[in-house]
Amino acid sequence: MSRYKPPEQSKAGQVFDIAVVVVAIFVALWLPLKLGLAGAAKSIDALDAKTWEALGQNPTMASIWEKLGYTPETAHDIIQNRFHYIIDWPTLIIMAIVLIGYFVFLFRASDREYRDVINEKFDDK
Amino acid sequence: MTAAVETAQTTTIHGDRVSLLRVLGPAHVWALGVGIVLVGEFTGWNFAADKGGALAALIVCWIVGLLYTSVAMIDSEVTSTVAAAGGQYAQAKHIVGPLMAFNVALFLVFAYTMLEVSDAILLGDTIVAKAGVEGLTHNSFIAATIVVLAWLNYRGVLMTLNVNFVITAIAYVSIVVLFFSVSPWTQGAVLKLNELVTPGNALPYGWIGVIAAFQFGIWYYLGIEGTTQAAEEVRSPARSLPYGTMAGMITLLIAAAMTWYVCASLMPWEYLGITYYPLWDAGKLTGSPLLENLLFIATLLAALASANGCINDAARAWFSLGRDRYLPSWFSAVHPRYRTPYRSILFLLPIALAFAFIADLNQAITFSILSGVLQYTFMSINIMMFRKKWPLGSIRRGYTHPFHPLPAIVLFCLCVVTFFAIFLGFGSQLIAMVAFYFLISLWFHFYRYRFVRRGDQFTMPWPKPQGY
Numbered sequence: 001m002s003r004y005k006p007p008e009q010s011k012a013g014q015v016f017d018i019a020v021v022v023v024a025i026f027v028a029l030w031l032p033l034k035l036g037l038a039g040a041a042k043s044i045d046a047l048d049a050k051t052w053e054a055l056g057q058n059p060t061m062a063s064i065w066e067k068l069g070y071t072p073e074t075a076h077d078i079i080q081n082r083f084h085y086i087i088d089w090p091t092l093i094i095m096a097i098v099l100i101g102y103f104v105f106l107f108r109a110s111d112r113e114y115r116d117v118i119n120e121k122f123d124d125k
Numbered sequence: 126m127t128a129a130v131e132t133a134q135t136t137t138i139h140g141d142r143v144s145l146l147r148v149l150g151p152a153h154v155w156a157l158g159v160g161i162v163l164v165g166e167f168t169g170w171n172f173a174a175d176k177g178g179a180l181a182a183l184i185v186c187w188i189v190g191l192l193y194t195s196v197a198m199i200d201s202e203v204t205s206t207v208a209a210a211g212g213q214y215a216q217a218k219h220i221v222g223p224l225m226a227f228n229v230a231l232f233l234v235f236a237y238t239m240l241e242v243s244d245a246i247l248l249g250d251t252i253v254a255k256a257g258v259e260g261l262t263h264n265s266f267i268a269a270t271i272v273v274l275a276w277l278n279y280r281g282v283l284m285t286l287n288v289n290f291v292i293t294a295i296a297y298v299s300i301v302v303l304f305f306s307v308s309p310w311t312q313g314a315v316l317k318l319n320e321l322v323t324p325g326n327a328l329p330y331g332w333i334g335v336i337a338a339f340q341f342g343i344w345y346y347l348g349i350e351g352t353t354q355a356a357e358e359v360r361s362p363a364r365s366l367p368y369g370t371m372a373g374m375i376t377l378l379i380a381a382a383m384t385w386y387v388c389a390s391l392m393p394w395e396y397l398g399i400t401y402y403p404l405w406d407a408g409k410l411t412g413s414p415l416l417e418n419l420l421f422i423a424t425l426l427a428a429l430a431s432a433n434g435c436i437n438d439a440a441r442a443w444f445s446l447g448r449d450r451y452l453p454s455w456f457s458a459v460h461p462r463y464r465t466p467y468r469s470i471l472f473l474l475p476i477a478l479a480f481a482f483i484a485d486l487n488q489a490i491t492f493s494i495l496s497g498v499l500q501y502t503f504m505s506i507n508i509m510m511f512r513k514k515w516p517l518g519s520i521r522r523g524y525t526h527p528f529h530p531l532p533a534i535v536l537f538c539l540c541v542v543t544f545f546a547i548f549l550g551f552g553s554q555l556i557a558m559v560a561f562y563f564l565i566s567l568w569f570h571f572y573r574y575r576f577v578r579r580g581d582q583f584t585m586p587w588p589k590p591q592g593y
Contacts (some may be wrong), residue, residue: 004579006450014453017573018472021452024568025476028561029235029492032554033484041550060320061393067410068396079395083176083550085333095548095556102563103502109570110222115593117223120580122589 003120045080055079149286149359154352154369156290157434159376161240161348163296164431166377166384167404167424168247169344169490175398176341176550177334179389180327182397184335185342186381190374192539193346195532196501197374199508201367204353205523207585212353212438213500213507214445218582220511225503226582227451227569228562232500233442238473239493240348241435242481245270246489248428249481250401255421267481270432275474278436281463282358289433292426297380299423303408304383306416307390315411316390326394339539339546343494345381348431349373350500351438363523401486436470436477443469450576451569491551495558498543505537514590 009017047054050072052062056079065075173182203216214233218226248270249263278285307315328334352370359365388403391410400406408420444466447456460467480489512529526532547555 006576006578009453009576014455017453018455020568021565022476024561024565025235026479028558028565029239029480030483032557033488041552056326057393058320058323060317064321064392064410065396068392068406075395078399081399083330083334083337085330085337085549087549088552091552091556092548095544095552095559098556098559098563099544102559102566105563106225106228106566107221107506109566110225112222113224113570113574114222116579117582118589118593121583 004116042081042083044077045082047076047080050076149283149365150361151365151369151372152290153283153286154359154365155373155376156286156293156430157437158349158352158370158373159297160286160289160293160430161237161351161434161438162346162373162377162431163293163380164244164247164427165344165347166300166380167296167427168401168486169243170341170381170384171388171397171400171403172344172487172490173338173341173398174389174394176330176546177336177338178327178329179322179394179397181330181335181338182342183385183389185338186345186385188539189339189342189345190378190381192343192501192536192543193349193377194374195536195539196350196504197370198526198532199504199536200350200353201370201524202522202526203508203511204366205363206520212442213350213504214442216507216511217503218449219585219587220507220514221503223449223451223574223577223582224566224570226449227446227573228566229500229503230442230446230451231562231565232496232503234439234473236493236496236500237348237351237435237439237442238477239480239484239489239496241271241274241432241439241477242484243486243489243493244428244432244435245477245481246484246486247401248425248432250486251405251421251424251428254402264482268478270429271474271477271481274429274433274436275470277433278440278470279460279463279465279467281465282437285433285437289430292433293430296423296427296430297376299419300380300383300404303404303411303416303420304387306413307387307411309383309386312390316387318386318390321391321393322389329394333549336542337546337549339543340491340494340549340551343497343543344490346374346377347494347497348434348438349377350504351434367524436473439473440466440469443473449582450578451573488554491547491554492558494543495547495555498540498547499559499562501536502540505533505540508533514592515587516591519591520587 052065052072055072055076057065070078170182170186173185177185200213203220204212207216207219212233214226214230217229245267246263249266252266253261253263277288309316312318330337349370352366352373384404388397388407391407392400392403397403402424405417405420405424408416411417443452443456446452447454447469456466456469456472458468459465484492509530517525544555
């Protein structure tokens with residue numbers, strides 16, 4: 001098998017590729033932040049009566065909150081800010097398809113490239 | 126244990142062939158691994174309590190510890206055999222193929238860069254909270270942390286990891302001091318576990334909360350696999366890497382258990398789940414100014430040690446991509462005097478700075494965890510392929526991990542559970558990030574790969590893999 005000779009990349013081409021990677025990084029990481037897709041999906045279950053008892057805090061817990069500088073009113077939004085674990089099946093299925101599809105593509109495409117590498121490496125000998 | 130095969134690849138600078146320096150021992154490997162991870166005890170693990178309650182945080186501490194024990198066992202075998210800079214990247218290149226290697230390097234870079242971002246945010250917020258000055262923001266502290274540590278890494282790996290060893294040891298000792306200062310053998314005097322974690326609030330979301338807590342349970346140990354990044358700079362990889370990694374895991378398991386016990390015994394789970402500095406808060410709640418100040422300093426040191434190690438690891442993964450022309454070869458330069466991958470260090474610096482200013486702590490942590498879990502999923506499959514392509518006895522291994530394939534199966538199953546945990550509350554972030562990896566993989570496979578020299582990707586002196 002003849003050795004594959006990659007083309008030499010020009011300086012402009014290298015700069016362009018670096019720019020592509022930088023843009024991709026920022027789109028992937030910054031866009032979810034900008035669109036509000038990142039972070040915890042929580043919401044506050046508001047209570048009318050804002051007392052330590054209503055907030056489910058026993059005297060020991062209440063004393064610690066107070067030591068940390070909180071009152072029932074200021075602690076309310078922390079204590080009542082909860083996750084609501086309802087499984088959204090369409091999103092879960094999409095996530096599973098995206099993940100499985102990604103790994104299948106990754107292993108299959110890698111294997112095609114790997115065969116080139118092995119053929120060239122060992123057929124030279 | 127036989128000697129590992131050592132591959133010190135070189136880069137040509139002004140006509141001279143320059144390689145990374147082999148100067149590190151097992152203590153540096155321990156410092157690199159534990160230094161990166163120990164910050165997880167000072168912040169981040171406690172968000173597991175937010176997702177599932179205090180007891181869920183303990184359950185995942187142990188179960189995720191099992192995941193990382195599998196990671197350490199698998200990693201020790203493969204790395205002590207493929208001892209090259211880039212760690213898991215070099216493994217993927219030799220065992221799975223170039224596209225997988227490209228992705229693994231990106232997992233590493235993002236996991237470590239976002240961990241560095243989290244560290245810098247933690248450090249800035251902790252100083253601002255301590256100062257208590259109105260109008261003071263964390264931005265200048267974040268910028269100073271990232272820039273100074275990048276400079277330290279630019280100057281040389283030995284100095285960097287010597288600094289890490291000292292500050293990691295101080296931070297670790299502070300946890301031990303806190304633990305023994307609060308009379309852990311008695312309840313009621315300082316610790317009040319049975320009044321704070323009650324049958325009614327131990328698992329506020331039930332068992333689904335335990336599964337959801339896996340996401341931040343990862344933070345107890347995330348980054349221990351970073352020990353492999355130093356493979357080309359370790360004097361004896363076959364001895365130092367398994368020894369340093371396993372010692373690091375034991376150290377972290379003990380620290381995680383002590384941290385949970387003290388924190389869950391000192392503050393309600395709702396507060397524990399949202400605070401940025403649980404150990405510093407624990408120090409405050411003991412009422413001892415000495416412990417409060419010790420834990421404040423230790424929080425800063427842990428953040429510094431972690432960010433320092435992360436810059437080291439992310440830059441080496443990026444450097445490896447440039448050296449193999451997976452990215453422009455400009456990144457593959459080694460500093461002629463300091464022998465460090467200085468262009469990679471400098472390139473990643475503004476990226477870390479940018480995200481430190483636009484992300485908040487749990488978002489940055491989630492980005493890091495996502496990349497980490499993708500990498501662990503790869504590792505579970507990678508070891509299966511490694512054993513199949515080169516069965517035991519066909520090549521020299523520095524270390525052979527026991528009970529194969531059990532650790533790989535455990536690791537894979539726990540990764541699937543963790544993906545589901547991330548879906549519970551952070552699903553959109555997960556889909557966006559995987560979509561990115563998918564698109565950048567298409568770019569690599571259909572465009573960038575043309576610049577890669579095929580046969581040069583395989584540098585180990587091994588026989589042809591079985592099945593090829």
